[in-house]
Amino acid sequence: MNNGSNTPCLTVALPKGRMADESLKFLREAGVSIPSSHHDGSKLIVESADGQYAYFLVKPTDVATFVEYGAADVGICGLDKLRENACNVYEPLLLPFNYCRLSLCGPAERSSTPLRYETQPRVVSTYPNLTMEFFRQRGINAEVIKLNGSVELGPLVGLADLIVDIVQSGKTLRDNGLVEIRTILDVQAVFIVNRSSYRLKSHAVQQMLTALKKAIHGRDN
Amino acid sequence: MDDLQYTISLPASPSHVDGQVVGHIPRGVADYFWEDAAERRQLEVQLLQAFRLWGYTDLIPPTIEYADTLKARANADLQTKIYSFLDHDGKTLALRPDMTISAARLVGTRLHDAPMPQRFCYVGAVFRHAEPQAGQQREYWQAGVELIGANSPEADAEVLALTAKAFQTGGVSNFYLVVGQMHFFFGLLAELQLTPQHQAQLLQAIDRKSEPELDEFLQNAPLASTARRAVERLLELHGANPLRVLEQARTLALNSAMHESLDNLEAIYQVLDAYGVADRIHLDLTEIRDLGYYTGITFQAFTPELGFAIAGGGRYDNLIGTFGAPKPAVGVAVGIDRLLLARRLQQHVDTGADAPPRVLVAANHNPACYQIIQAWRAQGAVVIIDVNGNSQERTGAEFVEAARAQHAKLALSWTGSGFDVYDVRQPSASSKKHIDASDETLLAQLIQSSERRHL
Numbered sequence: 057m058n059n060g061s062n063t064p065c066l067t068v069a070l071p072k073g074r075m076a077d078e079s080l081k082f083l084r085e086a087g088v089s090i091p092s093s094h095h096d097g098s099k100l101i102v103e104s105a106d107g108q109y110a111y112f113l114v115k116p117t118d119v120a121t122f123v124e125y126g127a128a129d130v131g132i133c134g135l136d137k138l139r140e141n142a143c144n145v146y147e148p149l150l151l152p153f154n155y156c157r158l159s160l161c162g163p164a165e166r167s168s169t170p171l172r173y174e175t176q177p178r179v180v181s182t183y184p185n186l187t188m189e190f191f192r193q194r195g196i197n198a199e200v201i202k203l204n205g206s207v208e209l210g211p212l213v214g215l216a217d218l219i220v221d222i223v224q225s226g227k228t229l230r231d232n233g234l235v236e237i238r239t240i241l242d243v244q245a246v247f248i249v250n251r252s253s254y255r256l257k258s259h260a261v262q263q264m265l266t267a268l269k270k271a272i273h274g275r276d277n
Numbered sequence: 278m279d280d281l282q283y284t285i286s287l288p289a290s291p292s293h294v295d296g297q298v299v300g301h302i303p304r305g306v307a308d309y310f311w312e313d314a315a316e317r318r319q320l321e322v323q324l325l326q327a328f329r330l331w332g333y334t335d336l337i338p339p340t341i342e343y344a345d346t347l348k349a350r351a352n353a354d355l356q357t358k359i360y361s362f363l364d365h366d367g368k369t370l371a372l373r374p375d376m377t378i379s380a381a382r383l384v385g386t387r388l389h390d391a392p393m394p395q396r397f398c399y400v401g402a403v404f405r406h407a408e409p410q411a412g413q414q415r416e417y418w419q420a421g422v423e424l425i426g427a428n429s430p431e432a433d434a435e436v437l438a439l440t441a442k443a444f445q446t447g448g449v450s451n452f453y454l455v456v457g458q459m460h461f462f463f464g465l466l467a468e469l470q471l472t473p474q475h476q477a478q479l480l481q482a483i484d485r486k487s488e489p490e491l492d493e494f495l496q497n498a499p500l501a502s503t504a505r506r507a508v509e510r511l512l513e514l515h516g517a518n519p520l521r522v523l524e525q526a527r528t529l530a531l532n533s534a535m536h537e538s539l540d541n542l543e544a545i546y547q548v549l550d551a552y553g554v555a556d557r558i559h560l561d562l563t564e565i566r567d568l569g570y571y572t573g574i575t576f577q578a579f580t581p582e583l584g585f586a587i588a589g590g591g592r593y594d595n596l597i598g599t600f601g602a603p604k605p606a607v608g609v610a611v612g613i614d615r616l617l618l619a620r621r622l623q624q625h626v627d628t629g630a631d632a633p634p635r636v637l638v639a640a641n642h643n644p645a646c647y648q649i650i651q652a653w654r655a656q657g658a659v660v661i662i663d664v665n666g667n668s669q670e671r672t673g674a675e676f677v678e679a680a681r682a683q684h685a686k687l688a689l690s691w692t693g694s695g696f697d698v699y700d701v702r703q704p705s706a707s708s709k710k711h712i713d714a715s716d717e718t719l720l721a722q723l724i725q726s727s728e729r730r731h732l
Contacts, residue, residue, distance in 0.1 A: 126584020144585075146486040148512075252579040252586070254486065255455050255559050258517060269488075 064103055064110040065260045066253075069128035071116035071137075075245065078153045079132045082245075086271035088264060108260075120145060120248060129253035130261065136222060136243045140183045146254050149268055151245035152275045156224040158183060158241040160190065161234045163211050171237065172196065174217075180210035181220035190220070190240050208232045305407065305415025317418070320447055320617060321400045324420040327446040328398035331439055333422050336397035338379030344369040349599040350378050352570055358405040372404035377593070377608055380423045385600025393426025393604065400613070418613035421590070425597065428605035430541055433574045433592060434548035440578060440588055440609045441554040447611075448620045449580060452587070453517075454557050456576040457564025458542050459591075461526065464534030465511075469504055479508070483563045486512055507531055515561035519546050522560040545574065570596070573607070582622035587615040636724055637685035638696075639663040639676065646691040649714065658724050661685060673709055677701055687724065698723065 070079050080090050089104035091111055101112045114122055119133035120143035132151065136158050160171075160179075177198050181187040184202040191198035201216060208228060210216035222243065223229060223236060247268060249261055302308065309317055325335070344361045361371040373379055376399045384395060400420040407413040422439060424432050437454055444452045466476065475498040482490035495508060507529040514529075516522045523539055523546075530536045542560065549555050566575050566589070573592030580587060590609030597604040636653075640646040640662055650660050661683055666676065680688035680701045689696040695713040712720055 124584060126582075148486045148488055150487075150489040249486070250584045252581070252584050255515070255517075255561065256453055256579060256581050258515075258559075 065108055066130055066257060066264065067110045067112070067128045069119045069122040069131035070111060070113050071119050071133050072113045073116065075116060075132070075134065075154055076113055079151075079245065082151060082153060082268075082271060085274065086267040088267050117141065123248050123250050126250045126252055128250070129257055130247065130249050130264065132245055132247055134243055135246050136183065136186075136241060138246055138248065139241060140186050142185065143248075144251065146249040146251060147246050148249060148265055149247040149272070151247055151268065152272055154243065154245040156222050156243045157239045158186060158220065158243055159223045159236045160218060160220050160238045160240060161223070161229055161236050162218045164233050164235045166217075166235075166237075174198075177218050178216045179218045179220060180207050180216040182207060183220055186240060187220040208234060303415070305413075307414065307416075317613060317617065320613060320620075321418070321420060323446050324443050324611065324613075325398060325400055327442050328420075328422050328439065331396070331422075331435070331442075333396040333398035336376070336380055336383070336399045336423075337401070338373065338376060338383065338399070340373060340402070341370045342373055342379060342382070344371040346382055346600075347371050347374065347378055349381070349596060350374075350570065352567055355405070358407065360404050360406060374405050375403050375610060376401060376419060376421060377423060377596070377610070380425070380608075381593075381596045381606065382600050384425050384604060384606075385597040385602065389602040389604070394432070395425045396422065397425070398422045414614065419610040420613055421588075421608060421610035423606060423608035425606040426604050427607075428573075428592070428594065430544035431548055432605075433541075433607050434545045434552065436590060436607050436609050437545070437549060437558075437574075437576060438552040438554050440576075440590065440611070441552075441557050443588075443611055444578065444616070447616050449587075449616060449623055451582075451623060452557065452578055452580045452619070453559045454554075454576050454578050455515075455559045455561050455564055456519075456542070456545075456574055457561050457566075458538040458574050459565060459568075459571050460538035460541070460573060461530075461535050461562050462565050464530070464532050464538060465504075465507060467534060468531045469498070469500060469508070471498060480565070480568065483511065483565060486563070488512065503531060511563055514563060515559070517559050519555075519558050519560040522562065526562055541573070566591070576609075578611075580619045580623070583615065583619055585615070587612055587619055633657050633659045634687075634724055635659040635661065635683075635685045636687040636689060637661045637663055637676075637680040637683055639666045639688075639690040641691045643691050643693070645714065649720075653721070653724055656721070656725075673697075673699060696720070 070076050083090050089106040089108050091102040092105045101110050103110050112128070116133060117137045117140070119131045120138050120141050122128040123131040123145050124143040134154055135150070138147065172194055174196055177196065178201065179187055179191070179198050180201045180203050182203055182205065184200050187198070187200050191200070203210070207219045207221045210219050211234065212232060218237070219234070220240060226236065229235065254261055344359065347359055348356065355374055359371045359374050361369050364370050380397055380399075388395060398421070400418065402416050403419050404416050407415055420443070422436060424436055437456065440454060441452075444450075471479065475494065478490070478494045478497070482494055491508070491512065495505060500508065510529055514522055514526050519542070523543055526539055527536070530539060546555065546558065549558055564575055564577070566577070570593055571591040572594040575591030576589065577586035578588040588609055588611040590607070592605070592607040594605040595603070597606055636658065638646070638650055638660055640650065650662065653660050663676075663679060666679065676688050676690060677699050680699070686701050688699040688701055690699075692711065695711060695716070697709045697711055699709045712723070
């Protein structure tokens with residue numbers, strides 16, 4: 057399947073930021089060739105050292121979109137972004153990093169009334185779809201407000217009663233007087249594959265899957 | 278501020294009128310014009326001609342159907358995407374979401390005693406509500422075939438081979454057909470005897486090709502050891518070497534239904550081999566699209582350039598029975614928009630070698646000139662009459678500019694006894710020459726040789 061001289065056989069989309077380092081570290085562990093140094097920010101698409109793979113970095117929330125459209129053959133992103141955008145891709149593997157959870161949180165002093173008694177709670181989140189779905193399933197008519205960041209601020213300044221956000225250690229929540237009420241989604245990194253590439257570049261994709269699986273077991277032990 | 282709105286006359290552009298829709302088009306629909314429209318029409322005709330060569334006859338179903346008719350298509354997801362509206366008598370009408378339902382209704386209610394098999398081909402717009410995603414419009418064009426009243430492997434192979442032919446005809450040479458067989462999965466489900474929750478879990482894991490989710494299913498569902506082994510290895514059952522996939526699948530088949538589905542695929546594959554399209558086939562036994570609708574083979578076509586399927590189809594033996602006598606049927610629908618996209622990406626755009634020559638003629642109200650023009654058109658030339666021209670007041674350069682704007686390669690102006698001929702490809706308009714009307718051969722030659730351009 058290696059299509060000859062120097063064209064990369066798979067295009068890989070990775071999320072910018074902390075997850076990029078974790079992803080590259082894990083790919084290196086798996087023996088998947090990665091770019092020799094990713095310090096040069098001027099080049100948008102960087103080939104791996106052996107020329108097998110072409111990597112590019114995009115906003116975490118866009119990784120799945122690039123893969124869905126086939127602009128990247130494979131990608132790594134958080135399960136939270138994948139479910140929020142409901143992208144139509146294959147997701148053969150969960151990867152052992154970026155562990156966190158998407159949680160519904162509220163002020164610590166909030167009375168202990170069950171959620172279902174709330175009439176029309178106002179919720180801020182960067183995950184409007186998952187938030188809406190969570191409340192819809194419980195028959196609660198929530199008013200969901202989409203923010204692009206600083207979600208914890210919502211209850212403090214009276215913008216909202218509740219928030220839905222990613223919780224890792226819980227420190228940010230505590231610092232802002234918030235507590236977790238319910239976990240909506242357990243999140244970790246997920247390896248995704250374009251539906252067409254899964255077939256047409258089957259050999260290269262399976263090779264990568266095998267390597268990644270080995271590395272997952274390696275970390276387990 | 279309100280007063281200002283009334284005193285200042287707004288420009289005609291609709292974008293300046295807040296909240297109004299006049300002059301806009303709804304999301305997900307498009308105007309096609311000029312080269313784009315010509316290319317679409319040309320592709321549609323090419324596909325229909327390919328289908329007709331295999332004995333398929335044209336079907337032109339209505340654009341609207343009763344919404345209840347469309348409910349026969351057992352797919353909850355599709356049902357939510359249908360555009361429906363009320364008729365004046367209170368009945369609910371709907372825009373067709375595909376052509377297959379209409380074909381099935383026609384055969385089930387009116388052609389059930391016609392000699393079988395019936396072969397239909399079609400091209401037309403279908404309508405589905407969709408959020409703009411992966412190349413999806415809300416009105417989009419499909420060309421396809423339905424082969425009704427036959428359930429042999431040969432019938433399945435014919436539709437697959439014809440799909441391959443349609444791609445080649447459309448100028449897309451690099452493509453794959455990913456083929457699955459629902460009965461393999463049905464057989465497995467019958468053997469597993471799952472609760473609805475477990476079944477949903479298994480389906481989701483397979484749809485996402487997710488090994489972690491499959492592992493979770495295996496932990497939760499009580500399975501016998503042979504069944505467990507089959508499920509464990511389910512996701513491996515795909516590949517570009519169909520015979521090897523079949524061989525692998527044989528070792529996991531648990532009952533006669535699963536074995537028969539593999540026999541069926543093998544028989545289909547043999548016919549495809551004879552058609553010379555075996556190398557285009559990619560078998561995938563986890564290809565379980567549209568559960569409850571497809572009843573045999575199911576397939577999708579992909580190209581390396583596009584991340585999503587360009588065509589899809591399969592066997593649907595239960596659909597026609599909902600309208601009348603049951604009939605087996607198999608069909609395919611090709612997305613025109615996506616095929617065009619793939620064709621452009623594979624750079625097999627038609628060079629216009631067959632496009633007729635194009636000339637602009639200023640006839641200057643002369644009856645003799647009109648007769649000559651009609652003769653040229655009869656010979657297949659595209660002759661555009663310069664209806665806005667006034668040759669008395671216009672320079673040669675202006676005339677040539679008009680011809681260029683209408684994509685003509687020659688501009689001819691009637692002089693009374695013949696034509697002043699301008700070659701539009703020349704930068705200067707001074708290069709005109711006069712040809713007498715009596716010199717018919719020279720004129721005909723000139724027009725036929727005017728450089729052919731791609732429409």
